[in-house]
Amino acid sequence: MKIRRLIAATAVAGLALTALAACGDDSDDKTLKVWLMRNSLPESIVDDVKKEFEDSHDGWKVKVEYQEWTDITRTLDKGLGSNNPPDVVEIGNTLTTGLAAAGALEDLTDKTRDLKGEDWNPAMTETGTYDEKLYGVPYYGGARVVLYRKDLFAASNVQVPTTMAELTTASEQLMADNVGTTDFSAIYIPGRYWYFGTSFVFNSGGEIAAKEGDDWKSQLATAESVNGITAYKEFADTVSPNAPKEVNEEDPPQVNLLGDGKSAMIYGFGWMIGEVEKAHPELKDQIGIFTLPGDTAGSAFPTFLGGSNLGIAAGSDKKDEAYDFLKLLTVDYQERLVNEAKLIPNNMTMLETAKQDPVLAPSANAASNGWVTPSSPKWSEVESAQVMQDLYQAVLSGQKSPQAAADDASARINEILNKQ
Amino acid sequence: MVQPAADLTGVRPNGAPVRRIRRAGALPYLLAAPSLVVMAFLLGIPLLKLIQTSFQRFTRREFFNPDEIVSVGLENYKAILTDDSFLTVVWRTLIVTAIMVALTMLLGTLIALLLERLGMVWRTLVGLAMLVAWATPAVSATQVWKWMLNSQSGILTWLLEQIGVDLRGNNAVLFDAHKVLAVIIVIIVWQAVPFVALTLFAGLTQVPRELYEAAKIDGASAWKTFWNVTFPMMRPIFVLLTTLSIIWDFRVFTQVWTFNRGGPEQGSLLLGAYSYFAAFDQKNFGQGAAVAVIMVLITLAVTAYYVRQLVRSGETS
Numbered sequence: 001m002k003i004r005r006l007i008a009a010t011a012v013a014g015l016a017l018t019a020l021a022a023c024g025d026d027s028d029d030k031t032l033k034v035w036l037m038r039n040s041l042p043e044s045i046v047d048d049v050k051k052e053f054e055d056s057h058d059g060w061k062v063k064v065e066y067q068e069w070t071d072i073t074r075t076l077d078k079g080l081g082s083n084n085p086p087d088v089v090e091i092g093n094t095l096t097t098g099l100a101a102a103g104a105l106e107d108l109t110d111k112t113r114d115l116k117g118e119d120w121n122p123a124m125t126e127t128g129t130y131d132e133k134l135y136g137v138p139y140y141g142g143a144r145v146v147l148y149r150k151d152l153f154a155a156s157n158v159q160v161p162t163t164m165a166e167l168t169t170a171s172e173q174l175m176a177d178n179v180g181t182t183d184f185s186a187i188y189i190p191g192r193y194w195y196f197g198t199s200f201v202f203n204s205g206g207e208i209a210a211k212e213g214d215d216w217k218s219q220l221a222t223a224e225s226v227n228g229i230t231a232y233k234e235f236a237d238t239v240s241p242n243a244p245k246e247v248n249e250e251d252p253p254q255v256n257l258l259g260d261g262k263s264a265m266i267y268g269f270g271w272m273i274g275e276v277e278k279a280h281p282e283l284k285d286q287i288g289i290f291t292l293p294g295d296t297a298g299s300a301f302p303t304f305l306g307g308s309n310l311g312i313a314a315g316s317d318k319k320d321e322a323y324d325f326l327k328l329l330t331v332d333y334q335e336r337l338v339n340e341a342k343l344i345p346n347n348m349t350m351l352e353t354a355k356q357d358p359v360l361a362p363s364a365n366a367a368s369n370g371w372v373t374p375s376s377p378k379w380s381e382v383e384s385a386q387v388m389q390d391l392y393q394a395v396l397s398g399q400k401s402p403q404a405a406a407d408d409a410s411a412r413i414n415e416i417l418n419k420q
Numbered sequence: 421m422v423q424p425a426a427d428l429t430g431v432r433p434n435g436a437p438v439r440r441i442r443r444a445g446a447l448p449y450l451l452a453a454p455s456l457v458v459m460a461f462l463l464g465i466p467l468l469k470l471i472q473t474s475f476q477r478f479t480r481r482e483f484f485n486p487d488e489i490v491s492v493g494l495e496n497y498k499a500i501l502t503d504d505s506f507l508t509v510v511w512r513t514l515i516v517t518a519i520m521v522a523l524t525m526l527l528g529t530l531i532a533l534l535l536e537r538l539g540m541v542w543r544t545l546v547g548l549a550m551l552v553a554w555a556t557p558a559v560s561a562t563q564v565w566k567w568m569l570n571s572q573s574g575i576l577t578w579l580l581e582q583i584g585v586d587l588r589g590n591n592a593v594l595f596d597a598h599k600v601l602a603v604i605i606v607i608i609v610w611q612a613v614p615f616v617a618l619t620l621f622a623g624l625t626q627v628p629r630e631l632y633e634a635a636k637i638d639g640a641s642a643w644k645t646f647w648n649v650t651f652p653m654m655r656p657i658f659v660l661l662t663t664l665s666i667i668w669d670f671r672v673f674t675q676v677w678t679f680n681r682g683g684p685e686q687g688s689l690l691l692g693a694y695s696y697f698a699a700f701d702q703k704n705f706g707q708g709a710a711v712a713v714i715m716v717l718i719t720l721a722v723t724a725y726y727v728r729q730l731v732r733s734g735e736t737s
Contacts, residue, residue, distance in 0.1 A: 074700060077480070077483065080484065081483050081484055098480065098703075101480075101481070102479075102480040102481045102483065102484045102485075103481060103484045103485050104484040183572055244570075244571050244572055244589075244592065245589070245590065245592070245595070246571060246592045246593075246594035246595045246684075247594070314484065315484075381701065381702050381703060384697075384701035384702065385686065385701065385702070386681070386683055390683065390684055390685050393595070393684065397589075397590045397595065398590065399590070399595075408685075416702070
């Protein structure tokens with residue numbers, strides 16, 4: 001009994017302490033709370049932005065908190081819905097409209113001119129816009145490129161391809177020369193890599209969904225989209241016949257396959273070079289990148305335009321200061337974002353400059369032919385239900401024909417996007 | 421029948437009967453009060469909040485704008501009860517739960533009987549092995565099973581291949597909702613058996629030896645001895661363990677979500693994960709709450725049955 005009392009008493013005391021600790025939480029009047037995604041910016045830039053803000057705002061402090069991509073939807077909901085929300089928040093661009101529609105973000109439409117919005121990348125602006133109002137200010141973009149093993153290219157005597165057809169031919173050569181490697185892929189395409197498959201949909205003139213009146217209508221089952229899905233299947237069967245069909249590109253991480261020589265190419269991000277070189281020091285300078293080529297020489301294949309927007313919490317009580325900070329990152333520091341962080345800028349003028357930067361050029365070129373997800377606020381629910389992943393898995397594995405899989409995915413998308 | 425099994429719970433390990441305190445006054449209640457208060461706060465308030473939410477229109481919009489929350493009566497319940505995908509999940513959950521509980525009880529019983537017949541060393545070894553399975557956190561355990569069943573590098577995939585079961589390429593586990601469910605059943609049963617086996621073993625040690633000797637003299641087979649001596653003596657423990665297993669297995673969430681997030685195509689979602697999926701992935705907290713309330717009701721029904729059984733077995737003693 002004594003022990004039980006002790007446990008109960010400890011529990012009560014413990015809870016009381018927790019409550020007290022919660023009361024003592026910071027919510028300083030002059031502290032600006034900023035949420036950024038982890039590793040999105042080099043420390044040096046963050047420090048300089050903080051310093052510049054604190055210097056120009058007497059007595060103010062900036063507290064930057066880094067968030068993880070895993071389960072980010074729930075993290076943002078919890079943070080923005082709390083009593084002490086972050087004042088400035090970085091939001092993955094596919095998630096912005098959902099938060100805007102739910103009323104979690106401040107309407108920034110009348111700031112567009114002040115933020116030099118006329119020069120923004122239109123695709124990025126679209127991701128931050130809901131109901132013709134701006135809630136997410138374009139911050140930076142990200143576009144996938146092809147990372148390749150220079151040593152394997154040299155061994156097979158293939159050059160960096162400039163068209164899709166050349167890429168396919170080069171891949172056939174690589175597949176033939178590496179038959180000795182178990183489960184080798186010329187380009188690693190796991191079955192649930194939906195960003196890759198959807199690029200083929202856009203390349204053949206299709207799209208994911210379009211708004212018709214008040215309703216969203218999936219466009220995946222149209223002739224154009226199905227042509228794209230069919231072309232994707234043929235491509236994957238040629239360049240990546242052995243890749244597992246039940247996983248996505250992160251599980252196992254595709255950089256591992258490139259590093260281990262299980263794949264001559266992957267469709268990933270430029271910064272992944274660093275990850276490969278860290279795990280495999282012997283591959284230093286052996287990893288190159290190029291833009292996924294389009295059907296004609298010099299063109300870029302459509303690529304998902306990822307990246308982030310910056311928003312201000314509707315529940316923030318420091319909106320003016322939050323805006324000043326947001327402006328620093330989206331206007332004043334854009335050039336350093338490009339030059340030092342090697343990110344795709346939010347505006348077209350700097351995008352042209354970025355195309356001259358040897359490191360940034362491949363992704364800057366890819367970004368000029370970028371596609372984005374439907375601007376429906378319910379899109380993140382389609383992503384959560386993994387509809388697109390299921391579609392490509394079913395097609396690449398041969399479980400369903402492209403048309404049948406597209407019909408099934410369309411039905412699910414229509415249901416989710418149009419439910420009450 | 422001498423001393424039916426109610427005594428199993430009323431006898432201390434040293435054989436001394438539990439002393440009954442008949443006139444203790446308010447003291448026991450006073451002593452229980454702190455924990456009851458904590459329980460009321462930790463369980464009661466969330467439960468009330470859950471019931472309240474299930475009668476409200478509560479989506480992402482209302483989450484950010486609490487002043488827009490409106491009561492919608494039975495709307496959420498109507499929506500899920502007329503939703504085919506919900507009914508599919510209910511049936512799937514009932515079937516899977518039945519399989520899991522049956523397997524858990526069967527294997528638990530067999531292992532308990534085995535433990536009773538083993539010598540000290542082997543008994544300790546088997547007990548330890550089971551404790552390890554039991555003590556592994558569900559998330560890690562599920563992740564390990566997932567690795568072992570990876571279609572290209574999994575060790576189980578390789579082992580099964582040696583005996584002619586192909587889980588590679590298009591036969592991969594994650595491809596097929598039935599296979600995913602089968603693996604989830606294996607993981608759950610694997611982690612549930614230790615508790616059942618050890619508890620049953622503890623019960624077995626309390627069955628008077630004389631009964632077995634008598635059965636032996638009467639020439640009863642092992643099968644008959646089990647059904648006519650062991651099982652009736654241990655009935656309350658069986659009822660308790662079965663009920664607990666039903667409650668636990670019915671609500672399973674972690675393994676389902678960690679293994680494949682209920683996929684492919686939501687084909688391996690069970691009720692617990694479905695509630696989470698509806699609330700947090702599809703952002704309809706009202707409907708997610710309604711699913712959870714229905715689960716609470718079903719669980720209460722099972723618990724009520726169990727309490728009745730316990731009271732009954734108490735009456736017959």
